[in-house]
Amino acid sequence: MTQNTTETRKRGRPSKGSRCMILARMPVDAGMIVKQAARARGASISDYVAAAAIEAAVVDVRGAK
Numbered sequence: 001m002t003q004n005t006t007e008t009r010k011r012g013r014p015s016k017g018s019r020c021m022i023l024a025r026m027p028v029d030a031g032m033i034v035k036q037a038a039r040a041r042g043a044s045i046s047d048y049v050a051a052a053a054i055e056a057a058v059v060d061v062r063g064a065k
Contacts, residue, residue, distance in 0.1 A: 024049070 026034075038048035 022053075 034049065035045055038045045041048060043051070
């Protein structure tokens with residue numbers, strides 16, 4: 001009998017590394033727009049929002065120089 005360990009059988013998707021949770025409250029209409037945009041790009045809501053936040057932060061940092 002073989003043992004099912006993570007060494008012999010990996011389950012699920014590969015880890016994306018350490019994560020932190022950021023909670024944002026927004027109007028329902030805005031939330032629906034974000035969900036539709038994420039779905040249209042084939043991304044999760046979390047990945048879509050993270051990418052948008054990073055892009056905005058980079059623009060802010062570059063503009064502050």
